[in-house]
Amino acid sequence: MNSPAVERTETPVAPAKKGEGIVLQRLLPFLSLIILFVALAIASPNFLTNTNLSSVARQTAVINIMALGMTMIIIIGGIDLSVGAILAMGGLLGTMAMEKGLSIPAGVLIGTATGLVCGLANGLMTTQLRIEPFIVTLGTLGIFRGLTLIISNGLPVHRIPQAFSFLGEGNVLGIPFVLWILVACAIVTHIVLEHTRLGRYTFAIGSNREAAVYAGIPVNFHTTAVYAIGGMLTGLAGMIEASRLMTGQPTAGQGYELQAIAAVVIGGGSLHGGEGSVTGTLIGAFIMGLLSNGSDLLGVSPYLQQAIIGAVIILAVTLDELRKRRTMTS
């Protein structure tokens, strides 16, 4: 029998030993992404081709950019169900502006700004009316989609300058342009979250809103800002989607909100707020992208695909919960 006194002198060392375990478990999503990648490379000869990989990147980028904004929103303890509708509205207004003769950059800017305004509306409503973001964005999901359909009369915008396709389909230095955009957005979001006051407040508000209020933090301002940023990124994603389709589709982005939320959650984000990371979300989005691409390549039925991705979400969150429980019981 060990003497308890000896045990106790060891305890200061224990957190460090635990730390290694935590790092390993934190790496788990990343490892599963790599394993998935390698497995697909072995299973399908078409996987490691240039066309396929850049197609995965292009497909994933739209969800990924949305998911970056969703990461911030979920960390602050919120949710945004309206991003699919925002994506459609941004894409539609941006392409309409081009149809009316504005330049391509101006169109992209308008699409992105549309997203920003929608996000701002979401943020103002949750903070000022004090309604749960789930309810607010469930409402605006309908409002934004409805407005988009009214504005477009339900018809897609087709007359878009040919050069606009570069945004979604072009290459820079042999790498899809959207991937560059994604990397840039991810780096900026990561810096904002980890190294700025806004990011710090985002974690603090999500971890304990009451304590943030008591610390004198302008909670409503920062919450609104986070929803606006999320909307802005979604607006940009809407323009990329429009560029890939070369149409402004008023019905674009249906169900994307759930994919964006899934990416954040697979990446370790907690719907209770206070937890989540850009790298986690990127991994989450790519895992989903690879799963759907891999199923296509291997001829898995698209019906089964949905079930697989659903199961992965539950599995990822279960593993993450187990990790948290292990770290908390000390």
Place this chain on the structure above:
Amino acid sequence: MLLELNHIEKRYGGVTALGDGNLAVQPGEVHLLLGENGAGKSTLMKIIAGIVARDAGQMLWQGREVHLKTPAEAAAIGISMVHQESLLAPHLTVAENLYLGREERLPLGWVRRRHMIEAASLVIAEHRFPLRAEWAVEKLTPAGKQLVEICRAILHGSSLVIFDEPTSSLSGSEAAEVFRIVRTLRERQVGVIYITHRLDELQSVGDRVTIMRDGRTVHTGPSAELTTERIIHHMVGREVSAIYQRNPLPQGDELLRVEHLNQQGRLNDISFSLRAGEIVGLAGLIGAGRTELCRALFGVDPIDSGRVSVCGREVVVGSPKHAVKAGIALVTEDRQITGLALRLPIGHNITLANMPAICRLGLVDGRAQNSAAVDYIGRLRIRAGSPRQLAGRLSGGNQQKVVIAKWLFRQARIFLFDEPTRGIDVGAKVEVFNLMHELARAGAAILMVSSEMPELLQVADRILVMRGGRITGELPGRTTQEAILRYAALETQPPAEERA
């Protein structure tokens, strides 16, 4: 013997929570369990209540060895526990909470609501609880909720009831109510285990005492034989002067002046001032308006009329943001709810209220944050491995210090402490008092709310007493409990119904 625990061991990972836990409880006895935070009391109680399983040792229930795996198994053999934190469903009524999980059901799952309310009313009346079966639990004060917890524990005919710090959120008359209920349990030959941090409760309720330290039982004996000094000696393992002594500091400028503060239904014509270097106690019973006053001064619940001046200049405290800017800090009693982001590192918590101080060009300067955190961890002797440790993994006393560090880093000068010693152990209490003294010496003005009058008498330079939202008296620091009580409780008050 009702319950006997011999050489209980329990470890979590590499950490030994219990090394040698021993406890014996007889029917009809009130057994006090004392010990600092982390001494192993809670773990031992969780083992008795079937919440965690022991690693080694023997648990005898009425002479027979038992291995309880769930709280339901413990309840089935007659062991129930009154938890420190409220585990009630706030939207349900008192009666529904009392029968939660044990509702009488007719076929098809139909709950006999009226019958349940009648049965609950009977039990409430029998024990003379100041409650009503149909009240909504969310409208009750903390004291009222505690009484519902107690009522639930004794409702189902337990032979052993564990009280985990039942009076830590209660003041005078409510605590007396709990003592009365404990005594009636004793008369009915129920065994009671009573965990407390308040040593003055010793004589009021206890028959025997068991003291734990570092996961071991270090003393068991009749409570009448023990002096406060002996108990503290057993708890901390060293001699500590039981009565904290502090010498008043020379007083500086007036930092805070409050004039004719009013808040509809809560505060009535409050006027007082605080000087630099001064610790002013705020006494009163639960519901007297002390917490409300702190919240009003901090801008959480804005005032209707009156003036607040800081350093001679009038300030409008419409929100905590304004109060923080004016240099006012509030350290609340429920620090886990309003003071800390438990899932964030200590370093983040300390710097949270003063981010501009560690930001360069809009980016957080990690090195500045780290050095600030290390500095305050050292200055306040926070027992933490590193600034990266999560705040949620600290003990209560150290969490308290992190909250104080946060305000020090914000350069606050007016500190409102609302029950700063609630739920922390004796050693940590003395440290908090020392800290307050240090703050005062560094030129801060301190308003300290406490329901524990001996603490106020030890620490405060003068004492304000509140009752019914008014300041009813101002006393010098070296006054008596009787004098405070005279101002605090001139009229008898109904305990549960008024808002806290």
